[in-house]
Amino acid sequence: FFTLRKKQHPIRIPSQSSQEAMQATAFLTLLPPPADWQGPSVISSGLGGYPAYKKIEQAGRGYEDFLLRKLNGNSEETEGNGSDVSKEITSPNSQKSARKVKAEHRKHENLINGTLDCHYEILGLENRRWEATEDEIRNSYRKMVVRYHPDKNPDISDEAFKKIQEAFDTLTDASSRRAYDSQDDKENVVAPSKFDPEKDNFFKVFGKLFAKLQKWSIKTDIPSIGDAQTPLATVESFYKWWYTFRSWKDFSYLDEHKAKNADSRDEKRWMEKENEKTRKKEKKAETARIRAVVEAAEKFDPRIRGAKDAKKNAELKIQEEKARVIREQREAEEKKAAEEKQKKEEEEKKKNESEAEKKKQKAAENKKASKFRNKIRGSIAKNSLLNPSVDSQELVLTKLNVDQLEDLNNSFGDKEEEGRDAFESYLALVKAETAGNRYLATKISSGNGDEKPWSEEELSGLKNSIAQIGAETADRWEKIASSLSSRSVREVVTKYREFTKGSSPSTR
DSSP states (O other): OBOEETTEEEEOOOOSSHHHHHHTOEEEEOOOOOTTOOSOSEEOSOGGGOOSOOOOOOOSHHHHHHHHHHHTTOOSOOOSSSHHHHHHHHSHHHHHHHHHHHHHHHHHHHHHHTOOOOHHHHTTOTTTGGGOOHHHHHHHHHHHHHHHOTTTOTTSOHHHHHHHHHHHHHHHSHHHHHHHHHTOGGGOOOOOSOOOTTTSOHHHHHHHHHHHHGGGBSOSOOOOOOOTTSOHHHHHHHHHHHHTOOBOOOOGGGOSSOGGGOSSHHHHHHHHHHHHHHHHHHHHHHHHHHHHHHHHHHHHOHHHHHHHHHHHHHHHHHHHHHHHHHHHHHHHHHHHHHHHHHHHHHHHHHHHHHHHHHHHHHHHHHHHHHHHHHHHHHHHHHOTTOOOOHHHHHHHHHHSOHHHHHHHHHHOSSOHHHHHHHHHHHHHHHHHHHTTOGGGOSOOOSOOTTSOOOOHHHHHHHHHHHHHSOTTSTTHHHHHHHHSTTOOHHHHHHHHHHHHTTOOOOOO
16 A cells, blocks of 8 residues: 655555565655645655555566565565576475465465355365364464454455354364365265276275275274285175265255244244255265265275175076065065955945945935925924924924834824824834933834734723823823833834724734
8 A cells, every 4th residue: 555654655565464564565765845844744645646545466476476585584675687586486396385375375365355165275274174173273263363354454354254254163163063074075085987906006096085984984993994815704894884884974064044044933844854855965975975985995806806706606596596586476465466456446346335325325315304304394383283392393303214204294194183193102202212211212113023912901901091091191102101011102102103004903
């Protein structure tokens, strides 16, 4: 930045520290102000009318030469035409240092521009990564704070420093670091795309791969790949262990949705469900990569290739026999399943047809019963000898079945007495049934073959009781049944219905 101060004009070049800033400051000597100058001691305007502040970009061959000299411990300006610098750059160490300086500069620019996202690279631990200790992370963080804190370096934006803080917070928290390491693409181990067992060293190539994979293992008893002299049983145990390998990766760092920011429980559950899908997908891919490495190692392992070749024919025959047995079993199971399915479908069809028929009959009966109920209500209203309560009327109409309703409807003819007697007899029967006498819960009919035959004496007593106990008598049918001690109300009503239908009293 340009700042004019009396006799000197320092050009400040942004650098990595205050000491470097002093080393990168050039001073221009200016003429003193006039003797009669009455203005401020600091002139806040640039030379030649330029703005008061002008940002100078760190770039160019001269700046790289300066950084290279600083790296080699010589920050002073080199006199002459730069031949000493050329000598420094031509040496191998200097060329390597120059590349390192350029890489650091690119990383610095990427961080400032917001294009650097890797936490390890941000803290300068890209070579250590998951092996970096907590002390290394904290020491690197302190250096970055000194260099990039906005209070110490105004050129650094808050967003760049936030990336540094986010990297530190993530890598110093055990669960967060584990989640971050789980998705570190640069640490993914894949099976070699090209491997020549005749030329390549199996133990060197795959030994490195398994050494990288074992850091993810939940188990601690990790077996060694061994060497050419390792017994075959130990080798088989090695691959058995790796085929059951379990990784502690959880991939929660890649969650697209932040459940803690959900507005409702439903949204939170949806977010968690979507995140779980992503984690399972990444876990599946990771498992596939590890298994591919194990399968490739087993395929090219010289210790088991010979044994596999020797057993190939025998194993093939065994596999064919097993396949045949499995195929026959599967065919038998499929046949059995098909038969059971067909049988079940037939039973279901019969059941549905039966239920449909029952529903159809029930609907017809309900329609017929509804018709009889409407007719009976009209007949009761017209019968001058009947004046039942609404409750008694509806009790009879709702409790009688369709046959009983038909019989009661037919009783309302020209003679009002027959309709009255039929209604009152059914009312008595319904009341007895409602009271819990299950003996009365049988359909009134004139043809119950399991009844005890009526004697002439009982028929005569029934006629006399009907004549003596008039229709106006309360509980008429119960009293008539009581006069015939050997007969129930149902039997009395049933026999009476035979009279009303015009049949001659029988001794049935």
